[in-house]
Amino acid sequence: MQLEQILKIGNFDLHIHTTASDGVYTPSDIVQKAYGLGLKTIAITDHDTMSGVKEAVEAGKELGIKVIPGVELSAKHKGKSVDVLGYNIFENMELNEILVQLNEGREARALRIINKFKELNMSITIEDVREFSGEGNIGRPHIAKAIVKNGFVSDIQTVFDKYLADGKPAAIDKLIIKPQKAIELIHNAGGLAVLAHPVLIGDDDLVRELLDLNFDGIEVWHRKQDKEDNKRYKKIAEEFGLLMTGGSDFHNDEHSLGQFGIDW
Numbered sequence: 001m002q003l004e005q006i007l008k009i010g011n012f013d014l015h016i017h018t019t020a021s022d023g024v025y026t027p028s029d030i031v032q033k034a035y036g037l038g039l040k041t042i043a044i045t046d047h048d049t050m051s052g053v054k055e056a057v058e059a060g061k062e063l064g065i066k067v068i069p070g071v072e073l074s075a076k077h078k079g080k081s082v083d084v085l086g087y088n089i090f091e092n093m094e095l096n097e098i099l100v101q102l103n104e105g106r107e108a109r110a111l112r113i114i115n116k117f118k119e120l121n122m123s124i125t126i127e128d129v130r131e132f133s134g135e136g137n138i139g140r141p142h143i144a145k146a147i148v149k150n151g152f153v154s155d156i157q158t159v160f161d162k163y164l165a166d167g168k169p170a171a172i173d174k175l176i177i178k179p180q181k182a183i184e185l186i187h188n189a190g191g192l193a194v195l196a197h198p199v200l201i202g203d204d205d206l207v208r209e210l211l212d213l214n215f216d217g218i219e220v221w222h223r224k225q226d227k228e229d230n231k232r233y234k235k236i237a238e239e240f241g242l243l244m245t246g247g248s249d250f251h252n253d254e255h256s257l258g259q260f261g262i263d264w
Helices: 003-009 027-036 053-063 093-119 126-133 140-149 156-164 179-188 204-211 227-240
Strands: 012-016 041-044 066-077 080-087 192-195 217-222 243-247
Touching: 003 243, 012 066, 012 080, 012 217, 012 243, 027 041, 027 053, 041 053, 053 066, 066 093, 066 179, 066 204, 080 179, 093 126, 093 140, 093 156, 093 179, 126 140, 140 156, 179 192, 192 204, 192 243, 204 227, 217 227, 227 243
Parallel strands: 012 041, 041 066, 192 217, 217 243
Antiparallel strands: 066 080, 080 192
16 A cells, blocks of 8 residues: 555554664554554654564554554754654665664764763763663663663753753764765665654754755654644645655653644
């Protein structure tokens, strides 16, 4: 079934993270949750990895849920973080090589952030962080959880606000690619490239500039976008003749799987 057909049917969530990156549920657990909520189609879009896709697809077959193989590639454009969602991806050598590089970069970045915290008299180890990341990619949320567990800061949001956000004492840039490269990788792997959560870019002129880079779609509905945002991005999608997608960007139970501001 084509993505366009899935979007017309409804009951989908096309932006979900698992333990393969910084989500708290395994791929099979995500499928089970989706089944319980009556979702018909989901996409697994972990950060810079597709290692959770196979497990989710197999679980989906057992429960009658369509699982779209996906990924969320980290990019940067004019100093702004830009995430590129890829759908209906078939892994190929070029994409795999880039994913390996990005994941190795995440590991190196994590070690540098840990050293930054040590300099700030908040000493944690990579083993402390692995307690939360497991075998998946290490992300900043895992480091933040380790900081909280060791009693240095009271909650995860404060770790981000005071230490990990851009310009803060423990902030380290991650290895990233240009949006053009992300789109090219997705297209070469047979997929569709969608601009994720445009509201987080914070500049609609820049959003339009990005959409000129040969994107196939834009995430019109996202849990961090209100109704006015959704209307605005729907209009932009129509202006560019793009596919409109939506997803909860689910990571944990602070988010609602299948809920992202769209009225079925």
